[in-house]
Amino acid sequence: xxxxxSLAWGTSGVAAETRPNVVIFLADDLGWGDLGCYGHPxxxxxxxxxxxxxxxxLTQCYAASAxxxxxxxxxxxxxxxxxxxxxTWIQQGSEVHLRSSELALPKLLREHGYDTCHxxxxxxxxxxxxxxxxxxxxxxxNWWLATQNNAAPSHHNPNNFVRNGKPVGPWEGYSAILVVExxxxxxxxxxxxxxPFFLAVWxxxxxxxxxxxxxxxxxxxRFSDPEIRQHHGNVTQMxxxxxxxxxxxxxxxxxxxxxxxxxxxxxxxxxxxxGLPRGSVGGLRGRKRALYEGGIRVPGIARWPGHIPPNxxxxxxxxxxxLFPTVLRLAGVQPPKDRVLDGVDILPVLTGxxxxxxxxxxxxxxxxxxxYDLHLALRRGDWKLLASRDFQxxxxxxxxxxxGETTNLRDKEPKIFQELREELARINAQVEAEGPDWWKxxxxxxxxxxxxxx
Numbered sequence: 001x002x003x004x005x006s007l008a009w010g011t012s013g014v015a016a017e018t019r020p021n022v023v024i025f026l027a028d029d030l031g032w033g034d035l036g037c038y039g040h041p042x043x044x045x046x047x048x049x050x051x052x053x054x055x056x057x058l059t060q061c062y063a064a065s066a067x068x069x070x071x072x073x074x075x076x077x078x079x080x081x082x083x084x085x086x087x088t089w090i091q092q093g094s095e096v097h098l099r100s101s102e103l104a105l106p107k108l109l110r111e112h113g114y115d116t117c118h119x120x121x122x123x124x125x126x127x128x129x130x131x132x133x134x135x136x137x138x139x140x141x142n143w144w145l146a147t148q149n150n151a152a153p154s155h156h157n158p159n160n161f162v163r164n165g166k167p168v169g170p171w172e173g174y175s176a177i178l179v180v181e182x183x184x185x186x187x188x189x190x191x192x193x194x195x196p197f198f199l200a201v202w203x204x205x206x207x208x209x210x211x212x213x214x215x216x217x218x219x220x221x222r223f224s225d226p227e228i229r230q231h232h233g234n235v236t237q238m239x240x241x242x243x244x245x246x247x248x249x250x251x252x253x254x255x256x257x258x259x260x261x262x263x264x265x266x267x268x269x270x271x272x273x274x275g276l277p278r279g280s281v282g283g284l285r286g287r288k289r290a291l292y293e294g295g296i297r298v299p300g301i302a303r304w305p306g307h308i309p310p311n312x313x314x315x316x317x318x319x320x321x322x323l324f325p326t327v328l329r330l331a332g333v334q335p336p337k338d339r340v341l342d343g344v345d346i347l348p349v350l351t352g353x354x355x356x357x358x359x360x361x362x363x364x365x366x367x368x369x370x371x372y373d374l375h376l377a378l379r380r381g382d383w384k385l386l387a388s389r390d391f392q393x394x395x396x397x398x399x400x401x402x403x404g405e406t407t408n409l410r411d412k413e414p415k416i417f418q419e420l421r422e423e424l425a426r427i428n429a430q431v432e433a434e435g436p437d438w439w440k441x442x443x444x445x446x447x448x449x450x451x452x453x454x
Contacts, residue, residue: 019196020304021258022109022327024075025245026200027238028068028121028207031268032297033282034235040280044219044236047243048262054303055260056312056350061300063266064320064342066289066367068149069096069123071265071320072202076104076124076139078324078335078343082366083431086124087439091446092148094126096438097133103336105324106198107140112333115142115192120179120202122146126447129162137164141200143190145182151175151204155234156211174213176203176241184248196331201245205238208269210276212237231278256305259330261323264298285405291370291377291386292405302350309352316349316356317379319363326350340434364427368444378424385420394421 032038036045037052064074069090070081076098077084090096098104106116118141125133128148136144144164151158155175161168163182171178183201191197210230217233242262249255267288268279279287286292300318302308321343325335329345342361348354363379368389375389382400387393396410396417410417443450 019113019332020330021197021199021254022114022330023199023201023245023249023258023260024323024327025242025260025262026072026075026120026202027262027264027299028202028204029266029269029277029279029288030206030235030238030264030299031272031279031281031287032284032294032299033280034206034268035239035299037301038282038299040282042220042223043232043280045239047239047246048299048301051242051246051260051262051303052301053311054305055308055310056302056314056352058300058302058318059313059315060317061263061298062296062317062319062363063264063298065365066266066291066295066370068121068207068265070367072124073098073102074319074321074343075323076106077102078105078321078341079339080321080342080364080366080431082435082439083340083342085436085438087435088367088369088442088444088447090123090126090149091448092126092128094442094447096442096447097125097127098139099436100134100138102139103339104139105327106200108328108333108336109198109331110140110142112331113195114331115195115197116140116199117143117183117186117191117197118200118202119145119182119186120147120175120200121149121151121204121207122202123149129165129167135165143186145179147204150207150209154209154211155204155237156213174211174237176205176238177213177244179203180241180244183245187248187252187254198327198331203238203241205241206231206234206268206277206279208276210234216240227274227276228278231276234277259304259307259327260302262299262301263320265320267295267298283404286372289367289370290372291365291367291374292372293399293403295370296365296377304350307351312352314349314352316346317363318346318349318357319343322346322357340430361427362423364424364431366428366431368439376424376428378420378427380420380423383416383420385417385424387421387424391421391425396420 037049063071065071073086127133212233216236217229220229281294284294286294365377374386376387
């Protein structure tokens with residue numbers, strides 16, 4: 001067995017049979033406070049709670065954006081969304097897509113001997129299952145089952161899945177269960193067993209439109225509000241699907257040599273007070289679309305038996321784009337050197353061999369559709385600066401002392417404010433210069449052309 005700390009770059013030094021399999025399990029609109037292991041007082045998530053005890057639970061895990069498509073693009077490329085081009089959620093028909101010029105994680109892994117599979121939500125092109133845009137197979141997946149965006153008409157009996165380019169048609173069941181059943185079939189029947197594998201499982205739950213199997217609503221019968229039962233049960237439905245996959249890895253004797261990372265694409269939708277959904281930000285400020293912590297801080301749990309110590313926590317800030325260089329490290333693949341990578345290898349902090357990571361580029365977010373006139377954010381150490389796109393409005397917080405972002409310290413800390421302001425302006429200018437111009441001419445909300453004024 002190759003110890004995590006001794007993995008070397010380059011597949012020539014890492015035998016295929018010792019390289020770990022990799023699973024990235026991505027929930028949709030799951031809030032930082034939506035799991036039992038993250039402190040939710042009512043949520044029934046036994047499988048993820050058990051999983052957290054088997055590995056490391058991250059207390060400061062971030063999505064790379066406060067909405068879905070950009071966050072997903074960063075996981076696959078290691079590059080912040082405005083740099084890789086996916087600057088907003090992608091409405092069907094939009095010209096925005098994950099470009100073929102981006103080196104996607106599954107493509108690099110496939111080139112270095114991995115079998116690859118994606119199941120679940122895709123949401124990385126506006127022209128889904130259309131040769132006008134790259135599809136999952138063009139980005140390196142040998143097997144794929146996907147939807148363009150949400151399961152339709154809902155999580156129950158979806159009819160819009162496509163498998164390897166062919167529409168599946170009407171399907172009976174609930175989305176997360178169907179998606180994981182496909183992943184398990186692939187593991188049992190279709191994968192190349194002579195190779196390690198990379199498996200992306202991206203559920204629709206608990207994104208709207210929510211539909212929950214009654215059996216998963218039973219733990220919440222004490223709640224008179226049916227919308228709470230629907231939402232919380234939807235999270236439990238996703239948790240059950242996750243448990244199915246973990247059980248399959250055990251049954252196939254794959255668990256011990258599989259690195260599994262669970263996270264979410266952004267914070268929860270809605271107000272959290274009434275209506276659907278009812279996701280929790282765990283006391284943080286803001287929700288989906290906002291660059292406050294509640295919009296971007298998400299659950300993050302990693303397990304790799306024999307390498308990641310069980311039942312541990314890690315307070316080091318990490319972000320979705322870190323998965324790209326980290327998984328390449330696990331596979332013994334050298335990261336590309338012909339482009340800027342925003343993510344860094346976080347394996348040393350996951351395994352407990354380090355207490356910090358060095359970031360040439362600080363944590364950076366941009367989302368022009370973000371509310372509160374705060375479209376940019378940068379975190380360095382404990383300090384976080386938010387800014388409007390025109391750099392006229394700023395808010396500065398010390399997240400160690402004030403994780404709820406209640407006290408704006410812009411005027412009380414002028415030196416830190418000025419340093420972060422200059423750094424944010426510099427990084428933002430570099431990102432704007434590198435990415436495509438879609439953000440300049442398309443709607444910040446969905447990526448369609450703006451309506452012409454009459």
